[in-house]
Amino acid sequence: MNIARLAGVDVQLNDEGFFVDPEQWTTEMVPQLAEEWGVPGPITDQHWEVLHFMRKEYFEKGTGPTVRKLGKSADVSVGVKELYQLFPDGPAKLAARCAGIPKPKGCI
Amino acid sequence: MTLAEQFNRSAASSDGDGPITKVSIVISKASLEEIYPGLIMANGARAEGMEANVFFTFFGLDAIHRKRQDHIKVSTVGNPGLHIPTWAGGLPGVSALMTKYMEHQIEALDIPSIPDFIEMISDTGAGVYACLASVDLFKLERDDFVEQVDDIITIGDFYEMAAGGQIIFT
Numbered sequence: 001m002n003i004a005r006l007a008g009v010d011v012q013l014n015d016e017g018f019f020v021d022p023e024q025w026t027t028e029m030v031p032q033l034a035e036e037w038g039v040p041g042p043i044t045d046q047h048w049e050v051l052h053f054m055r056k057e058y059f060e061k062g063t064g065p066t067v068r069k070l071g072k073s074a075d076v077s078v079g080v081k082e083l084y085q086l087f088p089d090g091p092a093k094l095a096a097r098c099a100g101i102p103k104p105k106g107c108i
Numbered sequence: 109m110t111l112a113e114q115f116n117r118s119a120a121s122s123d124g125d126g127p128i129t130k131v132s133i134v135i136s137k138a139s140l141e142e143i144y145p146g147l148i149m150a151n152g153a154r155a156e157g158m159e160a161n162v163f164f165t166f167f168g169l170d171a172i173h174r175k176r177q178d179h180i181k182v183s184t185v186g187n188p189g190l191h192i193p194t195w196a197g198g199l200p201g202v203s204a205l206m207t208k209y210m211e212h213q214i215e216a217l218d219i220p221s222i223p224d225f226i227e228m229i230s231d232t233g234a235g236v237y238a239c240l241a242s243v244d245l246f247k248l249e250r251d252d253f254v255e256q257v258d259d260i261i262t263i264g265d266f267y268e269m270a271a272g273g274q275i276i277f278t
Contacts, residue, residue: 004111015115016115017114017115036111036112038110038112068151068218068228071228079231084231089157090154097111108220
């Protein structure tokens, strides 16, 4: 188990750096998470759309969405191409880390 | 040390060779079942944060051919995985029927069609390349291919591009 101090709180992360308990996540942690995981530039409304959708899907369906689902969702205003600009190096994986949920499952 | 550095370091030390950071995928055949796996692997590689290039060669060029990519069929002759007799697979209309059935299943799982898939992997930043020798062999030109094709390259270019990563022949 790994412990990271985020926005003054000790958070448990698994071996891949995903939150063990999504309930530990708060919006105050996002700027630090984004910086730690190398999300470029300031956090925009589009980043927040993605993060909120990640959490919504996780709590409704038990797993976060894949990049394709993110790109097709009506809750997210950007497509696949822009998602890779907002969250390079794997948008679903990176957004899941910043949204405090486990790694999304899904092949496509 | 950032979280990214910390976790990338532990991933690298858990395996002597470290994580895969780049894949070059070769698609050389024109049947539905031989095109999808390479596309899924390329998309998955990008989703994992790896660099990915897809190299279409020989009959695999159909997947990026403007007029042919929307007419990719399941191979019904000599395909034991379909569990139908080979003679039945050769009957007129069987390939079209099986293709329709498979396409229906693929759509039900929300997997994109081949043209949409090529567009999607290009959007992920994966490279899409055609093999020069095959392009010459089939007397094709740049205009025969969809706009997502980044370039027509030689095998030498391919190896140069693939350097430092894994090559996957599907």
